[in-house]
Amino acid sequence: MSGPTAAQGDARSLDTVGRVLADLPPAPAVWCWGLRKRYRRQVAVDGVSFTVGRGEVVGLLGPNGAGKTSVIKILLGLVRPDAGDVSLLGQPAGDPRSRTRVGYLPELFRYQPWLTATEVLALHVRLSGIAVSTEEQRECLATVGLADRAGDRVGGFSKGMQQRLGLAVALVARPDLVVLDEPTSALDPIGRADVRDLLLSLKDRQVAVLLNSHLIGEVERVCDRVVILDKGQVAASGTLEELLGGHELRMRLDGVDAQAEARLAATGRLTRSGNVFTIALPADPGAATVPDLIADLVDLGVRVHAVEPARTSLEERLLAILRARPDEERR
Structure with a gap:
């Protein structure tokens, strides 16, 4: 009786490799290493490295000018770094496919004031290239508290309502990673509580979240880990238990x-x-x-x-970390 052919042996080897790969944990939602960015004489990002795991909520903290928004723009391919590597959901950040499953709420944004909330959402669904039913889009608006204003023009929205619409835009294409830059900046206490509940629901669905916020109390309530930036560098990072004791x-x-x-x-x-x-x-x-x-x-x-x-509160710990850094590390 003849043994297995070479083709059969190759097929079995490929099957074994496939099973091994299937057993491996998924790549982090965000992986970045040694990010550097200089604007003329100003160093905005200086050797930043961190990860965001699948289903993890990571807070990005630091004073104004610490480099938080620059890091976010590098991760999303909006700014080209001078050095360093980035991958999103297992894909190189330079590959357009890496951003197809990413939702983004920028710190500053504007929507066409003559469009309704429904039309804004439909426009961004078309831009994403992801098929999202009309029913899902309505549910997304309801999730952020805009169900009864879906047909109203955005030009008549308050800042808080526009912030809610921005969240809907970030979430409508069912992303696996959501990047939020100051998502509660224009919201009242009820709106902030709604966003907090929303972030916890994303975590339950194994959606990774990178959250940049100056509202440290909100970060402390929802984040699994925190990365503290100062003068473009990682001043400290870890779980809340590790940072707060x-x-x-x-x-x-x-x-x-x-x-x-x-x-x-x-x-x-x-x-x-x-x-x-x-x-x-x-x-x-x-x-x-x-x-x-x-x-x-x-x-x-x-x-x-x-x-x-x-x-010790996260705010107290943040101030202690920043004040303890030598002046030469803060340049």
Whole structure:
């Protein structure tokens, strides 16, 4: 009996390779390395590298002039870098196919004032080359809160309504990556909450989001990781847990003797200021850690006046990182 032919062997090899590739995780939604960009004498981007995973929400933070918008424009092919590499959804950024599954809301945008919201969305669907049904377009407008203004001309929209329309444009072609440059800048508190819920729903659908925002509280609520830029460089990056550290517990107590203080210290690193005791909790405290501590303190005769969780805010951490950088690193 004859063995397998060369063609059959090649087919099996290709099948094996195909199975191996199928088992590999998808390429990051964003991968960039060593990005540099200079405008005449001004260095806007200086060696920036980071990734955005599939289904991950990454916040891009930094002061004005830090290079955030320049980085976004490089990623989207709107600005050519002087050095560095970029890929979007596994495709080189220079390949037009890399941007077919990307939604983008720029910081500054204008739509033709004589068009209705429905017409603006239909125009951008045609430009995307993606087939999106009329029903899906209506649902997209409803998602951003414009269902009842779909037939109104954009020229009569408030800034907040135009911002909502910009979000609809970014989302209508069912992107796998959404890049948002200041998406809540013109929105009221209700609008910001709507955007927050929208970002969390995108995450649930495994859509990656790169978010540039000055509203640090919003970033802290929705982002998995944060990249902090300063003077065109990455000043810090990591998960919120890595950047902010663990949680703390602050308590106002009376009647703390040596035995009670030892019990407090056994829970975590202890600092004291008068009758206010602060404990740095472990990274993953058990659900019973705090209730058991309070019960033991009461048994030891301690009077517990207040107990509150505490944590360094992202804004405090951002300011500390920027202020700690040497002047020569900020040039």
